[in-house]
Amino acid sequence: MINVLVVDDDAMVAELNRCYVEQVAGFRCCGTASTLQQAKDKLAHGHPAVDLILLDIYMQQENGLNLLPELRSAARSIDVIIISSAADAATIKSSLDYGVVDYLIKPFQFSRFEEALKGWRHKKRLMDNQPFYQQADVDLLIHGNALTADEQTRLPKGLTQQTLRTLCQWIDKHPESEFSTDELATDVSISRVSCRKYLIWLAQMNILFTSIHYGTTGRPVYRYRLQPEFHPLLLQYCQ
Numbered sequence: 001m002i003n004v005l006v007v008d009d010d011a012m013v014a015e016l017n018r019c020y021v022e023q024v025a026g027f028r029c030c031g032t033a034s035t036l037q038q039a040k041d042k043l044a045h046g047h048p049a050v051d052l053i054l055l056d057i058y059m060q061q062e063n064g065l066n067l068l069p070e071l072r073s074a075a076r077s078i079d080v081i082i083i084s085s086a087a088d089a090a091t092i093k094s095s096l097d098y099g100v101v102d103y104l105i106k107p108f109q110f111s112r113f114e115e116a117l118k119g120w121r122h123k124k125r126l127m128d129n130q131p132f133y134q135q136a137d138v139d140l141l142i143h144g145n146a147l148t149a150d151e152q153t154r155l156p157k158g159l160t161q162q163t164l165r166t167l168c169q170w171i172d173k174h175p176e177s178e179f180s181t182d183e184l185a186t187d188v189s190i191s192r193v194s195c196r197k198y199l200i201w202l203a204q205m206n207i208l209f210t211s212i213h214y215g216t217t218g219r220p221v222y223r224y225r226l227q228p229e230f231h232p233l234l235l236q237y238c239q
Contacts, residue, residue, distance in 0.1 A: 005042060054080075181222060
């Protein structure tokens with residue numbers, strides 16, 4: 001589960017953002033802060049640890065941007081998405097210079113909010129779980145070509161609903177198992193090459209977590225396991 005801290009001095013806006021966070025599968029709001037000092041205290045002493053901050057800029061007698069250099073100087077591995085009515089070029093440039101991962105200008109639609117969170121999660125997992133990248137992966141990291149909701153649910157060319165259903169049903173019956181491509185392909189009687197394509201897609205959907213194991217030959221073996229928070233999404237493909 002990804003823990004999100006909402007930093008906004010407007011109680012109604014903070015509550016709205018908290019509710020928005022709770023509507024995105026795999027995310028939860030672990031706290032809110034109405035001042036930068038409250039945010040710093042929660043970051044220093046909060047449990048569980050914060051993964052992502054939703055940060056306002058215009059706060060009472062404070063500028064939310066002042067939190068960014070402190071995060072960077074402390075080398076905190078916490079990403080920030082700005083949610084603010086500030087739309088001037090200087091503010092946006094400063095935010096990007098400090099490495100914010102997205103910038104939402106109030107007011108915004110929930111779909112844009114959801115896109116920001118899912119796009120960040122997809123890139124973060126790409127960075128955390130892969131020791132090597134393909135060009136498409138690098139393009140995603142640099143240019144932020146996040147998948148739309150329709151692209152996320154549409155099967156790539158060459159994949160079929162029937163085979164996906166078979167694989168998802170097997171995974172549903174083994175929710176706590178870690179498995180390789182060869183193991184799953186053997187159990188469901190499909191080719192390893194075909195099985196690998198489906199597993200890559202399920203990992204891109206964040207339904208599966210990927211880990212890499214190196215054997216004595218040095219050839220990496222990719223192993224997969226279900227991410228519990230995405231079990232409901234898996235069930236949709238079992239039907």
